[in-house]
Amino acid sequence: MRIVVDFDLCESNAVCMQIAPDIFEVRDDDFLYILNETPGEADRSRVEECVQRCPKQAISIAGD
Amino acid sequence: MTSTPRAVTIVGASLAGLNAAEALRRDGFEGPVTLIGAEDHPPYDRPPLSKQVLAGDWEPERAALTDVEELEDDDIEARFGLRATGLDLDARELALHTGETVSFDGLVIATGARCRTMPGTDGLSGVHVLRSLDDCLALRADLEAAPQRVVVVGAGFIGAEVAATARGRGLEVTVVEALPTPLGRVLGDEMGSVCAEVHRDHGVDLRTGVGVDRIEGDHRVERVVLSDGATVDADVVVVGIGVIPNTEWLEGSGVQLDDGVVCDASCLVAERVTAAGDVARWPNQLFGETMRVEHWDNAAAQGAHAARRLLDEGTGPFAPVPWFWSDQYDRKIQLAGRVRPDDDVRVVNGSVDERRFAAIYGRAGRITGVLGFNRPRHVMRYRALIEQGASFAEALAADF
Ligand SMILES: Cc1cc2nc3c(=O)[nH]c(=O)nc-3n(C[C@H](O)[C@H](O)[C@H](O)COP(=O)(O)OP(=O)(O)OC[C@H]3O[C@@H](n4cnc5c(N)ncnc54)[C@H](O)[C@@H]3O)c2cc1C
Ligand code: SF4
Secondary structure: OEEEEOOOOOOOOOHHHHHOOOOEEEOOOOOEEEOOOOOOHHHHHHHHHHHHHOOOOOEEEEOO | OOOOOOOEEEEOOOHHHHHHHHHHHHOOOOOOEEEEEOOOOOOEOOHHHOOHHHHOOOOHHHHEOOOHHHHHHOOEEEEEOOOEEEEEOOOOEEEEOOOOEEEOOEEEEOOOEEEOOOOOOOOOEOEEOOOOHHHHHHHHHHHHOOOOEEEEEOOOHHHHHHHHHHHHOOOEEEEEEOOOOOOHHHHOHHHHHHHHHHHHHOOOEEEEOOOEEEEEEEOEEEEEEEOOOOEEEOOEEEEOOOEEEOOHHHOOOOOOEOOOEEOOOOOEEEOOEEEOHHHEEEEEOOOOEEEOOOOHHHHHHHHHHHHHHHHOOOOOOOOOOOEEEEEEOOEEEEEEEOOOOOOEEEEEEEEOOOOEEEEEEEEOOEEEEEEEEOOHHHHHHHHHHHHOOOEHHHHHHOOO
16 A cells, blocks of 8 residues: 655645654654655554545545 | 444534545445535535635635535435424434425434624625635625725634635735633633734734624625724624534424533434534543534544444444644644633743744643644644643653
């Protein structure tokens, strides 16, 4: 699974980071960084939660 | 023991209702799902209505949360433009404004809230509230007509965003707030003053500690008369003085109402009936307090929870840390937790003068909340501490 963030939509509110801080991080420059673009299957449910909870619907999962 | 419903009907087709419908399908519910909503539009997102759409940066279509095809793909029957007017729990029937009755088995109540209005402004053009897409487009048209002055009544979050967006369009803006400090009853006076300064920095004429006596005009609004006798000429007035939960249709149904629909800790209202979003009042066990929350994140999460509760009686309590954001000018303000104006407030990161900071709130030795100005990362970290029930001392010592 590969994580895709649409940075035109993302507004760096760090909801994803609260769910999966090992995968998403909003830094002091106010930008979101993806720490791990290709997490393993064990992380799928957490990433899916990020997809659902992102207020901007900016996150998607590619390569299912 | 009550069984899971054969079919689920959701009343209110906005954020909470849509999330409920989607959660049912995600959790593998195969029975019929019907979404009934009073608005003619498919579900759309409200936050952009005071921000990007009002600014003219987005066309309204961009605020859509879904469309008819997507709903069809999920096998969700959508019925728009229909208002529920009554509920009969014994017969398990809904009455609609058309006179039709619809039977249901499982029910999610997600009728949200509407804006409070100022008495005596009916039929006066140029006076707006902002809740729906139609409200937004009407206000946007008035702002595009280059008014001389916009008056915003109420410096709550919606009023503040409208003021910011109108300033962004280069318009002259006066904000009238009855409290001595904007948001003083939410954030306390110290942080409320910071919000006041942000407006003044951006050229807003902010009048605090003064109410609005009346709004005058002949067909079209001309001026706002304040409680101290001053008048402010206005071509456009936006009233942002809070919301009222949409519960009238439930009166006399046996559903308990108290500034919202009263639920138990798991969002259950009655047998196979749950509620979610701006309309729901429930005991949040994390805070030991009954609350009704008017935030995006809550409506989305509670909608899903209320749906799950219908499918599985074992679904636990809904006990999140409330969180929301507000975009004003170039600032992203976020608040998480459950703060009171007399809580202890400490700035823990950044600088208030630069308007980039995080402040935490504490009461009775516990961290109760966190406020961030362009500090989303800190807000989320402290939010996690609030969720863990951390002490105020522990939170003050944390270094994020
Ligand atoms: C302009 C604006 C900006 C906002 N910005 C932010 C923000 O930046 N951050 C944030 O966290 N939150 C924000 N919010 C709040 C957030 O949008 C709400 O918390 C959220 O919309 C609540 O969703 P809901 O589904 O519970 O209720 P609502 O969105 O109010 O939807 C309820 C729906 O039910 C329908 N309905 C009502 N009565 C009936 C009936 N009897 N029969 C059938 N249908 C009915 C209504 O027409 C409506 O479509 C904003 C809100 C507004 C208005
Ligand atoms: S939750 Fe969405 S909008 Fe927020 S930081 Fe993550 S990707 Fe961006």
